[in-house]
Amino acid sequence: MGNEEYIIQWDDMTPEAKAKKERLEQDPSFRTDHMAYMEGMDQISTDIRDKVMSQVESYDEKVYTAADVQAALAHDVCSIEDFKALLSPAAQPFLEQMAEKAAVERRNHFGNSVYLFTPLYIANYCENYCVYCGFNCYNHIHRKKLNMQEIEHEMKVIADSGIEEILMLTGESRHMSDVKYIGEACKLASKYFRNVGLEIYPVNVDEYKYLHECGADYITVFQETYNPDKYETLHLMGHKRVWPYRFEAQERALMGGMRGVGFSALLGLDDFRKDALATALHVYYLQRKYPHAEMSLSCPRLRPIINNDKINPKDVHETQLCQILCAYRIFLPYAGITVSSREVARFRDHIIRFAATKISAGVSTGIGDHEEKYTGKENEAESGDEQFEIADNRSLQEIYDAIKDQGLQPVLNEYIYV
Amino acid sequence: MQNKDTWTLGGHTFTSRFILGSGKYNLNLIRAAVEDAGAEIITLALRRVNTRKEENILDYIPEGVTLLPNTSGARNAEEAVRLARLAREMGCGDFVKVEIMHDSKYLLPDNYETIKATEILAKEGFIVMPYMYPDLNAARDMVNAGAACIMPLASPIGSNKGLATKEFIQILIDEIDLPIIVDAGIGRPSQACEAMEMGATAIMANTAIATAGDIPAMAGAFKNAIAAGRAAYLSGLGRVLHRGASASDPLTGFLHD
Numbered sequence: 001m002g003n004e005e006y007i008i009q010w011d012d013m014t015p016e017a018k019a020k021k022e023r024l025e026q027d028p029s030f031r032t033d034h035m036a037y038m039e040g041m042d043q044i045s046t047d048i049r050d051k052v053m054s055q056v057e058s059y060d061e062k063v064y065t066a067a068d069v070q071a072a073l074a075h076d077v078c079s080i081e082d083f084k085a086l087l088s089p090a091a092q093p094f095l096e097q098m099a100e101k102a103a104v105e106r107r108n109h110f111g112n113s114v115y116l117f118t119p120l121y122i123a124n125y126c127e128n129y130c131v132y133c134g135f136n137c138y139n140h141i142h143r144k145k146l147n148m149q150e151i152e153h154e155m156k157v158i159a160d161s162g163i164e165e166i167l168m169l170t171g172e173s174r175h176m177s178d179v180k181y182i183g184e185a186c187k188l189a190s191k192y193f194r195n196v197g198l199e200i201y202p203v204n205v206d207e208y209k210y211l212h213e214c215g216a217d218y219i220t221v222f223q224e225t226y227n228p229d230k231y232e233t234l235h236l237m238g239h240k241r242v243w244p245y246r247f248e249a250q251e252r253a254l255m256g257g258m259r260g261v262g263f264s265a266l267l268g269l270d271d272f273r274k275d276a277l278a279t280a281l282h283v284y285y286l287q288r289k290y291p292h293a294e295m296s297l298s299c300p301r302l303r304p305i306i307n308n309d310k311i312n313p314k315d316v317h318e319t320q321l322c323q324i325l326c327a328y329r330i331f332l333p334y335a336g337i338t339v340s341s342r343e344v345a346r347f348r349d350h351i352i353r354f355a356a357t358k359i360s361a362g363v364s365t366g367i368g369d370h371e372e373k374y375t376g377k378e379n380e381a382e383s384g385d386e387q388f389e390i391a392d393n394r395s396l397q398e399i400y401d402a403i404k405d406q407g408l409q410p411v412l413n414e415y416i417y418v
Numbered sequence: 419m420q421n422k423d424t425w426t427l428g429g430h431t432f433t434s435r436f437i438l439g440s441g442k443y444n445l446n447l448i449r450a451a452v453e454d455a456g457a458e459i460i461t462l463a464l465r466r467v468n469t470r471k472e473e474n475i476l477d478y479i480p481e482g483v484t485l486l487p488n489t490s491g492a493r494n495a496e497e498a499v500r501l502a503r504l505a506r507e508m509g510c511g512d513f514v515k516v517e518i519m520h521d522s523k524y525l526l527p528d529n530y531e532t533i534k535a536t537e538i539l540a541k542e543g544f545i546v547m548p549y550m551y552p553d554l555n556a557a558r559d560m561v562n563a564g565a566a567c568i569m570p571l572a573s574p575i576g577s578n579k580g581l582a583t584k585e586f587i588q589i590l591i592d593e594i595d596l597p598i599i600v601d602a603g604i605g606r607p608s609q610a611c612e613a614m615e616m617g618a619t620a621i622m623a624n625t626a627i628a629t630a631g632d633i634p635a636m637a638g639a640f641k642n643a644i645a646a647g648r649a650a651y652l653s654g655l656g657r658v659l660h661r662g663a664s665a666s667d668p669l670t671g672f673l674h675d
């Protein structure tokens with residue numbers, strides 16, 4: 001199936017468990033139907049998927065020429081066809097012109113502002129087997145779920161650093177981190193932060209409504225890859241396997257009353273140009289249906305994980321990533337673009353000038369280790385392991401100063417819960 | 419000679435015709451707006467208040483400057499009313515700029531919801547300054563609902579198109595008896611000057627100054643442009659002949675033959 005580099009072999013598994021893992025990896029017929037909703041999953045009536053996927057399936061990156069790219073750059077409003085040209089290999093020689101156009105859009109829509117946030121992982125239990133992810137249920141990592149006292153302690157440490165926007169994350173385990181648990185964490189977060197976002201497993205409309213009432217207003221769900229056939233070979237077991245339920249998560253979140261939603265493909269898993277196209281069209285069509293919603297995009301590339309340092313972003317080098325981000329900015333000038341600490345400081349410091357609008361600071365992707373990372377004070381309790389290795393370890397103050405030094409305006413919050 | 423060219427809003431008298439909009443804030447910008455552009459009113463986005471102690475916008479506002487909280491972030495009248503009340507509780511005074519957006523792409527104001535919010539807030543004693551799409555019927559409804567002025571947009575936020583709605587703003591200036599403050603889309607001093615020449619009461623801007631290479635110099639340029647436009651309006655613009663409108667051989671000359 002071409003995913004061998006992701007697979008980690010374990011010698012200390014029971015023969016039954018080992019046999020099941022290997023069969024999941026090797027025998028597609030052993031795996032569930034990834035296009036069928038599981039029991040209890042909302043199935044909403046929507047035409048967004050058809051609109052996005054019909055465009056993606058017919059996209060042929062090779063048909064676009066330099067002339068198409070130049071025309072796209074000359075247009076005031078970027079059409080879907082223009083965007084397809086900007087994503088194509090033909091656009092690569094025009095990267096500087098794309099960046100210049102992106103810079104104009106960025107300035108017109110966001111001025112000098114660069115928004116800052118930090119992620120807070122509260123649990124890393126997961127019941128899915130996604131072969132590239134450090135949290136996958138077969139990976140031998142130290143698991144941890146913070147209790148409310150521990151969450152509050154982490155929040156105090158983070159809030160003391162000056163952060164006002166938080167993105168809370170869990171591994172995708174409904175059993176270990178149920179909606180009630182996440183809701184309670186949101187209520188706590190509302191005490192310490194002005195802006196609370198969530199990146200958790202997809203849930204139903206009424207559950208999003210509950211989480212909104214608990215204080216969360218933004219939901220981010222990464223589709224990983226928009227190609228269902230590839231998706232099937234990477235997400236071998238668990239509720240995350242259900243591709244359409246994940247695809248519709250943002251729409252359910254908006255139906256549940258959330259103010260904003262975030263989108264992304266994990267670039268490098270499949271054809272990155274098609275995945276970038278699908279991500280942007282997912283935003284584009286949902287915005288037309290829910291014009292009040294605030295839309296944002298992320299652009300993660302594959303990173304090494306604990307027990308597998310060979311995982312890498314493949315053909316998505318910084319140049320390709322830069323091209324995608326410029327194309328996003330030109331096609332969706334109103335959308336926020338977040339660049340995470342998966343990317344190095346040099347890349348982040350430059351990309352915020354012409355494409356990205358938000359970066360994380362003071363990042364840990366581990367569980368319960370903020371005090372240790374922020375103050376050097378050793379934890380009494382053992383912390384949980386990280387989801388992936390980060391590439392930019394700078395503190396909030398360091399990033400804040402780096403933004404200011406460029407003549408840009410760091411913004412810790414521009415949101416109010418109403 | 420004392421400058422008598424003042425204007426009033428909700429019983430307060432102002433001399434400056436430049437209002438600093440919300441959006442981007444920093445100490446330099448506010449200082450430049452007050453010292454170099456002469457602003458007497460500074461807009462305050464409630465959602466930007468209470469950031470880090472050293473960045474708290476409220477600490478930046480010089481004495482004697484009127485704070486104008488806005489309701490940005492509101493998606494309907496109910497949310498705008500809630501934000502306005504919150505601003506008043508925080509001690510921001512009675513001025514409020516009602517800003518209601520239900521569109522995240524163009525950030526166009528929702529006139530219908532704005533009329534509803536204006537009515538509620540005016541009854542509660544606020545000095546209501548509605549930000550609106552320049553539509554005469556909606557503006558009249560806002561006047562009847564108790565608005566203190568009308569704030570039409572010049573062009574969509576972020577479009578950098580200047581006075582794209584010029585003809586419709588002119589209609590508001592001609593037909594509405596309240597101050598008309600042109601907001602959103604003014605990207606250059608020349609555009610501010612043009613709006614003032616048309617008879618606008620004041621100009622609101624932010625990004626044009628905030629993103630300038632030299633913030634104080636750009637603030638000063640806006641001040642001069644607004645003063646020039648105002649002076650031109652007061653002195654009465656001369657007639658401007660359109661191309662071809664003045665035939666060398668008069669069309670009606672035959673009547674005198």
